[in-house]
Each structure stands twice: as structure tokens, then as C-alpha cells.
Amino acid sequence: MRFVFLSLLCSFAVAQILPVDPNTTPDVSCELMTNLSFCYGVGYNKSSFPNFRMQTTQVDANTELKQFVILVNSGCSNAIVHYLCSVYAPYCEPKYLKIPPCANLCVYVRDSCAPKLQQFGVAWPPQLACENWPAYGSVCFGPSTSGLANITIPRNPLFNLPNTTSEPVTATGVRPTSSPSAVNASNVCPSDMTIQKKNQYSEYTFGGVSGCAVPCSGNSYYFSAAGTDSSAPAFVLVFAITCLLFTFFTVATYLIDRRRFHYPERPIIFLSGCYLFISIAYIVGAVSKLTHGSFACDSADAFKSGATVGPNNEAAVFQRQPSTSADVYKQASCIILFLLVYYPHMAAAVWWVMLTLTWFLAAFLKWGEEAVERFWVLYHIVAWSVPAIQVVIVLALRLVDGDQLAGLCYVGNQNVVALATLVFLPLLVYLVVGVVFWIIGFVALINIREHLSRDPPKARKLCRLVMRIGVYAACYTLPNAVLLLLLVYEIVQRRKWESAVIQKQDAPLPNFPAFLLKYLMIFTVGIGSTSWIMTQKTFAAWHKFFASCVCRRKVENDYEPSKSQTAV
Structure with a gap:
């Protein structure tokens, strides 16, 4: 004693x-x-x-x-x-x-x-x-x-x-x-999550507690499943590469046969191009996390003199966009990846609205192809400027934060209000507006088909068009609807998860498969965009493209002067 x-x-x-x-x-x-x-x-x-x-x-x-x-x-x-x-x-x-x-x-x-x-x-x-x-x-x-x-x-x-x-x-x-x-x-805040450098990280919060953050190797803090540090980026990498291949094929098909794609179907190409950049960003983030370190981690020693947690034991998951130029330079990779994901994601959602709007103009208002295509500049201005405004808002409010699973940066990973207002709400509005236009145009096409019942060839052609539109709309709306439901799940439960982590309780933690499903739904939209071009015309265009390449090389070889002719 x-x-x-x-x-x-x-x-x-x-x-x-x-x-x-x-x-x-x-x-x-x-x-x-x-x-x-x-x-x-x-x-x-x-x-x-x-x-x-x-x-x-x-x-x-x-x-x-x-x-x-x-x-x-x-x-x-x-x-x-x-x-x-x-x-x-x-x-x-x-x-x-x-x-x-x-x-x-x-x-x-x-x-x-x-x-x-x-x-x-x-x-x-x-x-x-x-x-x-x-x-x-x-x-x-x-x-x-x-x-x-x-x-x-x-x-x-x-x-x-x-x-x-x-x-x-x-x-x-x-x-x-x-x-x-x-x-x-x-x-x-638990001692192993407490930020030691209070002045530099005064804005870091977790569960409403200031000076608190998740360590970089802290997936085990937040998810009940084991092995999330490696399985999550590996999962993302596989489907990001798949999405990259499909979207690249879609964009390349447009480049070799541009005259074939007119409005109202051309926005599908731009939408696929957006998901091409999204997949590239996710590939970079996943590869970085699996190899030398995560872009979602703050490069400074936030936990120095604190607890030792994992291989990056002196870094915290990135929460706030840096306010000084020196910090911005250190986190440039994080912000660049944010731009490569957030901007194309929102732009793709706006292009969905442009796509359904042009379908509405052509099917319901009976606009001709030239009349619809006349406003192509306006479509581009809206589709690229609205997401740019959203990006400016996020950067101005310094809401860029780290995604500890995928190894890149986005918005709303650490701030549930930002997730609701800058991710969920815009995606919901764009999806609903597009669905309304699509339904009106789809019903108009069905009515036109009934009027063409006396002309079987045109009726069959229109029937195929209606089926293609229906398949593509399903490939876009269903994954986005599931994504929105998963975002609602995250928004509603986030505070409970964080409180459980802070209090070290056995309360339900985030469902790890649900987060993987969220990534899968993002890539599914990009993969599904290829469904529109899967026709005989596409294969014929690629056959013609390869044939022209072979013929061009053969012609160049046939007309190449021999050494004797050159000497003469």
C-alpha cells in the first residue's frame, strides 16, 4: 500500500x-x-x-x-x-x-x-x-x-x-x-484521436468535439469490419478500372464516328466522359492508398506526442481545406483529386438533365434534330458552369475533406451538413428533374408509336428506340436512386456512429458493405452509359476504323520508294 x-x-x-x-x-x-x-x-x-x-x-x-x-x-x-x-x-x-x-x-x-x-x-x-x-x-x-x-x-x-x-x-x-x-x-475526445497541435488543427472536429480526428489508418475506428484499410481501396480499384474501360470505349466510339451522334443522344457521350475522369481519380487514390500512403491523409504530424496508431501514426484524415498557401501546396494532390471527382460527378448529373431535356424537346414538343441542336452552346454553358459554381462554393467554404476508404478527397466525408447540402441535395434535384423530363418524353414516344401502327417499319424502328431509351434510363436512374438512399443512410446515422466511436460503445457502427455499395453505384452509372452505343453500328464503325488503319499502313508500304529508286 x-x-x-x-x-x-x-x-x-x-x-x-x-x-x-x-x-x-x-x-x-x-x-x-x-x-x-x-x-x-x-x-x-x-x-x-x-x-x-x-x-x-x-x-x-x-x-x-x-x-x-x-x-x-x-x-x-x-x-x-x-x-x-x-x-x-x-x-x-x-x-x-x-x-x-x-x-x-x-x-x-x-x-x-x-x-x-x-x-x-x-x-x-x-x-x-x-x-x-x-x-x-x-x-x-x-x-x-x-x-x-x-x-x-x-x-x-x-x-x-x-x-x-x-x-x-x-x-x-x-x-x-x-x-x-x-x-x-x-x-x-479519446486520447488516441486527440489532436496535439491545437493551433494548426483547431478546426478539426469529430462527433461535435473540437480537436478530435480519425487517424489515417483509422478505418478500424469507424467500421466494425476488419481489413478495411486494404479491402476497400482494392474493391474501388477493380471497379474503377472497369468503369474506365467502358467509358473510354464510349468516348472513343464517339471520336471515330462523330457524325453518328447528334442531339438528343450526344449528352450521353459527355456524361460518359465525366465518369471517365471520375474513374481515373479513384484509380489514383486507390493505388496510392495501397502502395505508399493515402491522399486523404493530412501530411503534417497532427498526432505527434499522442498515441501511435498505424503506419501513418502522425497524420489525421484530412478534414478542412488548408487556409494558408503553404498548407495548400502540401495538400494540392488532395484538392486536385477532389476536383477530378466532384466536378465531373456534378457535371454528369447536369448532363443527365440536358439529355432528358433534349428528349423532351424532340418527343413532346416535336422539335426537329436541327432545332434541338441549335442550342448546343447553351447546353454546354449550363452543364459546365453550374457544377463550377458548386466547386467554388465548396472551396470558398473550405469543405474539402478526406475519404479514408477510397484514399482521395471529396466533400461531406467528415461534415454531414456539407454531405446533405452539397452532394445529396444537388444529385436529388438533378435526378428528379431529369426523370420528369424523361417520363414526359417517354409517354410522348409511346403515343407516337401508336399513331405509326399502320406503318410497321417505322413502328419497329421507334419501338427499338423506346426500348433503348428505357434501358439507358434504368441504367442511370436505378444506381443513382440507390446512391441517394445510401447517402440518406449516412446522413441520418453519422452522428450516432461518431458518438459510438468517441464513447467506445458497442453501438452499431457503419455498415462497411453499404459504403462499398456506394462506390459500386457510382461506377455502375459510368458502366451503364455504354449500353446506349452497344449496337451493330458501333461494331461496324470500329471494323471500319481498324480496316482503314490497316489499309492506310498497307498503302504507305506499297508507295514507299525503294533504296534503288531513291538513289536514281
Whole structure:
């Protein structure tokens, strides 16, 4: 037992070195107690620093407070936690700021715990002497003398004292602007997720807790499935390459036979081109994550002096677009990948609207091909400028963040509001508007088919067109509908997942296959765009293209002058 209390000597020795002046109130302000796990449940959740021990950070105060856990577990006083927290994390009100403990609270704790220390030759530290604090009735923290016995040690996993509860303790001589509330564990970031460089990463938050972030190798923090660090990028890589091949084939078909594709079908080519760039970005991100490191990780040592987690143990998942030019240079790769994914994704959604709009003009309003194609410049202006405005908004609000699964950057991975307003809402609007145009045009084509029933050749041709339109619309709308449902699932559940991670509870964590399905739906849209060009004309165009290449080479060889002719 003597060895157990020897650990208290260091903390008491330090307590005798640093001065305590309850009347000194330097430039301080109230701050949430997010890194003071020792003080869970003391009856308030705001403190001010430097404290009465002249410590400037919550981390320093909490580190020294944990040296008193042995004394707390000894059960010497029911109010020792409240007294120690009122010294190391003083109760803060905006009007009074740093409020000292009441002298009667100190005397009550000292009279109970000092004899316990004296048994092991340890004196009550002078700097925690009760003469330092004002009497009850003035501005101080603590109940009346008769109420001291009603205090109980707060329920806290640090203390080995079962059946403890959290009793509120108030400050006397103060009219609080708001009643002190018990500190909840959900307000405190776990030590292995706590950002050490507070100034540089002051905007990083996780689960509503500032200064908190997921480490780069932190998929295991967030997903219940094992092996997500490697399986997710491998999954993304396979389907991104597949999407790349299909979309490249679509775009290449257009390039070798441009005269074949007119409006209203030409937007399909531009839509495929958008998904071509999306697949390239995902390939780069996945390959980087599988090889040397993730572009979604901040390059700086956010967790330095903190816990060691994984191969990139000093980097956090990128949360906010850097505000300084130096940081922007470091994170240029992240922002470039964001541009290669977000802008084409939104542009493809707008091209879907342009596609269905031109179908609507041709089928419902009976516009001819030349009339529809006359406004091609306007289609391009709308399709490329609207997503550009969205990109400017994201960059202006500095909402670019890291996607820890795919290894690249997007928006809304760490901010659920950004995910809802800048990803889900635009995709939903574009999809719904396009579906409305498509339904009207589709019904008009069916009506035209009925009128052509007396002309079988034209009726069969129109029937094939209707079937192609229906297949393509299904290939686009169904994956996007599933994607939107998955985004709703993420938006609704994100806060619960983050709270479960912070509190280290066994609450349901994100469904890892659901996130993989989200990536699959993105690539499915690009792959499905190829369905429009899978016709005999396409194969005939490629046959003609290869035949012309072979013939051109043969002609060049036949007409190449021989060396003897050149000499003559």
C-alpha cells in the first residue's frame, strides 16, 4: 500500500512549486471541458485556463489530475473529485470566468484525506491549502457545509468505485447565466484521436468535439469490419478500372464516328466522359492508398506526442481545406483529386438533365434534330458552369475533406451538413428533374408509336428506340436512386456512429458493405452509359476504323520508294 501512495509524491511536489492565486484572472475565457476525463460529472462542463495551478491546457491539467486517482479510489472523501477539479479545472461563468473552490469544501476534503496521506509520510501540499480559497457565501464553487455530505464521487471509468452517481454542485455568490450541466463522456475526445497541435488543427472536429480526428489508418475506428484499410481501396480499384474501360470505349466510339451522334443522344457521350475522369481519380487514390500512403491523409504530424496508431501514426484524415498557401501546396494532390471527382460527378448529373431535356424537346414538343441542336452552346454553358459554381462554393467554404476508404478527397466525408447540402441535395434535384423530363418524353414516344401502327417499319424502328431509351434510363436512374438512399443512410446515422466511436460503445457502427455499395453505384452509372452505343453500328464503325488503319499502313508500304529508286 505504501508503494501505491508514493506515486502521489510527485504530484504534491509539483504542487508546492507552482503558485496559486485565486484573485489573479489573466486573459481567459470559458471553454468546453473536452479533454478533462478526470472531471466527468462534477456538475459543470465549462472551465477556464490558465487554472489555479497556472497550467494553460486541459491536457496538462488532466495529466496531473490522473495522479490523484489512487487517492480517489481510497475513498477518503466523497468530495475530493469536486475539490480537485475546482482547482485544476475551475468552474467558469462568462461574468466571473475563473471561480475558485469554497474554503469549506477544501477543509472538508483535507480533514478526510490528510490523515490518509500522513499514514505514509505525505503532508497535505501547501499550495492546496484551504487558506487560499474564499469562504462560503462569496463567489466560490461548492455547497454549504450541511450539503457537503450529499456529494458523491461522479460515475467515471477512471475510478474503481462502483455504484457512484453524479450529484450537481453549484457555485455560491454567482447568478449563473446557465445552470451547470454534468459533463458527458460524449464531449471528450479519446486520447488516441486527440489532436496535439491545437493551433494548426483547431478546426478539426469529430462527433461535435473540437480537436478530435480519425487517424489515417483509422478505418478500424469507424467500421466494425476488419481489413478495411486494404479491402476497400482494392474493391474501388477493380471497379474503377472497369468503369474506365467502358467509358473510354464510349468516348472513343464517339471520336471515330462523330457524325453518328447528334442531339438528343450526344449528352450521353459527355456524361460518359465525366465518369471517365471520375474513374481515373479513384484509380489514383486507390493505388496510392495501397502502395505508399493515402491522399486523404493530412501530411503534417497532427498526432505527434499522442498515441501511435498505424503506419501513418502522425497524420489525421484530412478534414478542412488548408487556409494558408503553404498548407495548400502540401495538400494540392488532395484538392486536385477532389476536383477530378466532384466536378465531373456534378457535371454528369447536369448532363443527365440536358439529355432528358433534349428528349423532351424532340418527343413532346416535336422539335426537329436541327432545332434541338441549335442550342448546343447553351447546353454546354449550363452543364459546365453550374457544377463550377458548386466547386467554388465548396472551396470558398473550405469543405474539402478526406475519404479514408477510397484514399482521395471529396466533400461531406467528415461534415454531414456539407454531405446533405452539397452532394445529396444537388444529385436529388438533378435526378428528379431529369426523370420528369424523361417520363414526359417517354409517354410522348409511346403515343407516337401508336399513331405509326399502320406503318410497321417505322413502328419497329421507334419501338427499338423506346426500348433503348428505357434501358439507358434504368441504367442511370436505378444506381443513382440507390446512391441517394445510401447517402440518406449516412446522413441520418453519422452522428450516432461518431458518438459510438468517441464513447467506445458497442453501438452499431457503419455498415462497411453499404459504403462499398456506394462506390459500386457510382461506377455502375459510368458502366451503364455504354449500353446506349452497344449496337451493330458501333461494331461496324470500329471494323471500319481498324480496316482503314490497316489499309492506310498497307498503302504507305506499297508507295514507299525503294533504296534503288531513291538513289536514281
